[in-house]
Amino acid sequence: MTEDTNSCYYQVQDNEVEIFNFAKAHNLPVLIKGPTGCGKTRFVEYMAHNLGRELVTVSCHDDLTAADLLGRHLVSSDGTFWQDGPLTRAVRHGGICYLDEIIEARKDTTVVLHSLSDHRRELHLERTGEVIKAHKDFMLVVSYNPGYQNMMKGLKPSTRQRFVAMSFDYPSPENEANILVHEAGIKLELANTLVKLGADIRRLSDIDLKAAVSTRLLIYAAKMMSSGCHAQTACLHCIIEPLTDEPETIKALSKLVNAHF
Amino acid sequence: MEEVVGKIWDKWLTSQVTTDHVAAKVHFSELQTQLLIYYRAMGGDGAKSLEIAEKRDLNIRRSTMQKIAGSHKQFYLSWQDERSVRLPPFIALFAEKDLNQSLYFWLTALAAQLDKQSRCGLSYKDMTDWFNDNQQATRHLITQYAGLRRIYSQLAHEVLGLRNLELETLLAKEATKTKATEFFSRDFFSQKDGLTLAEKAIATVIKIPGAMDKYPHSHKDVLPVPLWLYPPLITQGAGADFKPADEKNKTQPKRNAGEVQEIDQRKKAQYVDDNRKTDGLLIFQAEALMTWTEQINLDRCQSDEDDDTDITEIAKDLDIISLSRHRKASAARIRFDLDLPAAAQDDLRLGEGILLPEWDYKQQRLVDDACVLQTMISDEVEPIALSxxxxxxxxxxxxxFAHLGLTPHRRKAQKSGDEIDLDAWLDDYALPVKDTSKQAFYIDTQRQNxxxxxxxxxxxxxxxxxxxxxxxxxxxxxxxxxxxxxxxxxxxxxxxxxxxxxxxxxxxxxxxxxxxxxxxxxxxxxxxxxxxxxxxxxxxxxxxxxxxxxxxxxxxxxxxxxxxxxxxxxxxxxxxxxxxxxxxxxxxxxxxxxxxxxxxxxxxxxxxxxxxxxxxxxxxxxxxxxxxxxxxxxxxxxxxxxxx
The missing domain is CATH 3.40.50.410 (von Willebrand factor, type A domain)
Incomplete structure (x- = not known):
């Protein structure tokens, strides 16, 4: 089944759309786990588009403070005024607030989500003393990649246990080939070869490679090939080089590419 | 003088018969890391390693010149067992370096494919299994991988060319005026050894893998097939497995005609069935003692130290050294039990020991109480101050540490600290009514717990x-x-x-x-x-x-x-x-x-x-x-x- 609504393409993998809709119906927040480039963000975009809601995406990083999410006072010529942060804006006016790679944010930052992600559905702005009841169309979605976490990072159990959680993985070979065909406009046969190459490289993840090759990288390679780039060259620069710095691994993977093309 | 002449003669003779392209030689050691990654990516077992294969005997038809030079008896053949994949230490088969390198990668891909089919050759009954498995794996690879198909056809073409050339050489020596192309139509070798058919079969299936499923019986071995993996070197009754000592297994491997002989590549691990409890020198019929390499089943576990040098010398001359697992184990036991310190000098043992499980990969399960762990502590130690x-x-x-790692945690809105917290000040500034007790405008940097x-x-x-x-x-x-x-x-x-x-x-x-x-x-x-x-x-x-x-x-x-x-x-x-x-x-x-x-x-x-x-x-x-x-x-x- 392929869902294609105007601008946003997403290849449905399993029952994720259903689950998301159920969660939405009950105003439950959603947690998406999955390796990088497997389609988490695309899925959220697709759902927002489907539901006709605004999507506010925040990419989390370790310097992200609560103020960056909630808002802060700013100075203007008339004195100070309060500026809503992305989260506050979504809570006030409705929309999906998507916190990407939430694990990167510091644990104390994510605590502000607590009152918002349980039955209360309200946001406490400590600085202004305001308590905002979430808009009926507000939905919280967070994601993280369980693969590359430092042992000191990780979601607090008290945070995790407020979400409807689902695991994403790289698409099945047929789905992935379809995605490549759709995104890059290449022939299905070529797409299948790329997918097989991807599967071979994924065998090495965690043994010889830090991360597995993502669907995103395969799409890059497919796109470059579709515009006439030589297969070996496209794979070297779109797949192998982004994955590793080890010269020996690069050589071995190049040989692997040669075996496929 | 004789020696010098001998050496020159030997060098010349070897150069006459050698077919290696030295300039295009590719060494295993250069490619090892890449090959291992390649092997895993192609689906080979992650626990296996890659090792160098040593020479193995093949009983092929040799030319008079080769016989004089004493060459072409042993070859670097590729094979794998449960432990590792063995590849030649170098490949110099083709004149082009790229092709030699491609052959390494081809063999690795083939090994991975055979491994995926869980066929390491351990269960081969005869050469037909070897013949069919290699064809099947090759077919799979060339149908699934477009790039490999190209590489294979190139390699196959070259290999067939070389084989024809080799056969032509043989032909020229033994049956004059016969061209290699006519080789297959004529029965050049004697009908009895069936080698003609075998060579023909190999050539056919190299060209079209899967074309034949029956390997013609032959007394001699066909020329080595560099594109294929050979059966592993195992002796029945021992091999890669450790058999319990009480398990009597008296059958010596029956050597099938044409099958590669069992010789280990490490000159170490051809374990001989030693359950007969005979410590004697000859456990076989005397007339079978043809050469040194046949059997030197001499128990040396009680030899004097002085003999060691001799043994080393002898070892150099031997292609096979047979070791008994029994003796190795008993020697080890003697040595190490003596080595363990006496109870009085040893560390203090705490308790009776803890039984722990161990994972048996063959059974794929955890075996309970498989080993005993003894916790110990040295009780008589001198306290030492830090030097x-x-x-x-x-x-x-x-x-x-201070410089690198422990970046302190910045706590905002503190009463005191080393930086000003502008956000906190602004918040306070925006408040219509100020509460001085809550004014905290500093960022404090603290060590984290x-x-x-x-x-x-x-x-x-x-x-x-x-x-x-x-x-x-x-x-x-x-x-x-x-x-x-x-x-x-x-x-x-x-x-x-x-x-x-x-x-x-x-x-x-x-x-x-x-x-x-x-x-x-x-x-x-x-x-x-x-x-x-x-x-x-x-x-x-x-x-x-x-x-x-x-x-x-x-x-x-x-x-x-x-x-x-x-x-x-x-x-x-x-x-x-x-x-x-x-x-x-x-x-x-x-x-x-x-x-x-x-x-x-x-x-x-x-x-x-x-x-x-x-x-x-x-x-x-x-x-x-x-x-x-x-x-x-x-x-x-x-x-x-x-x-x-």
């Missing part, structure tokens, strides 16, 4: 006695590292414990307490660290399981199991090679399930071959300059536990 040398090193490391428990497990096996340079042994470096690292950990405020381990078979895994979690770091602990000595073997799985248990019992959020070692897991019994690797891997998997973070620091430069499989890509560091270990270890630890 000035260590003090200096520790200070350097602490300076590094780390909440880390770390158990350090040091390998104290005999291999650590090796010298890394003129002054230091591996064990000295480990000792220094533990000294300095424990100092650093104390200063960091992380909870830690120090243990060492070694083993003498499954019944005696020695687990030394240097410092447990509850002991304060003291001069006594330093005394115990100073006394660590190398000895025995590395049964890593048991030590890891026990350590995991101890660590799992600790509270706290972050638990690290840091393993310091110098090589692969091994022990005298079956805990060698794949068994040890798989058991250790399983112990690591169990540790991860317990919520621990296992991490390995090794000085084994070959660690890349097996550590990714054991600990995962993130799970280890290789310290190439062993003497740097005391400095590097704290850095690794810090990196591992670094906060934001």
């Amino acid at each position: 000035s040398e260590y003090k200096k090193l520790s200070q350097d490391i602490l300076a590094l 780390r909440d880390v428990n770390c158990l350090i497990l040091a390998d104290l096996s005999l291999s650590t006695e090796a010298y890394i340079d003129d002054k230091q042994r591996v064990i000295d470096v480990i000792r220094d590292s533990l000294m300095v690292f424990s100092e650093a950990l104390t200063r960091l405020g992380d909870e830690f414990a120090l243990y060492g381990f070694s083993s003498v078979r499954s019944q005696h895994v020695r687990y030394h307490i240097l410092k447990n979690f509850d002991m304060p770091h003291s001069d006594h602990v330093r005394g115990r660290i100073a006394r660590i000595e190398p000895g025995y073997y590395t049964r890593m799985g048991a030590a890891i399981r026990q350590s995991s248990q101890l660590l799992a019992e600790r509270g706290g959020a972050n638990k690290i199991l840091l393993i310091i070692t110098d090589g692969k897991p091994n022990d005298l019994d079956k805990y060698e090679g794949r068994y040890g690797i798989e058991d250790t891997r399983q112990a690591i998997v169990e540790a991860k399930l317990l919520g621990l973070v296992p991490y390995c620091v090794t000085i084994d430069k070959k660690g890349h071959d097996y550590l990714p499989y054991l600990f995962g890509h993130h799970g280890f560091s290789i310290v190439s300059n062993a003497s740097e270990l005391p400095r590097v270890l704290p850095k690794i630890y810090l990196h591992l536990t670094a906060m934001h």
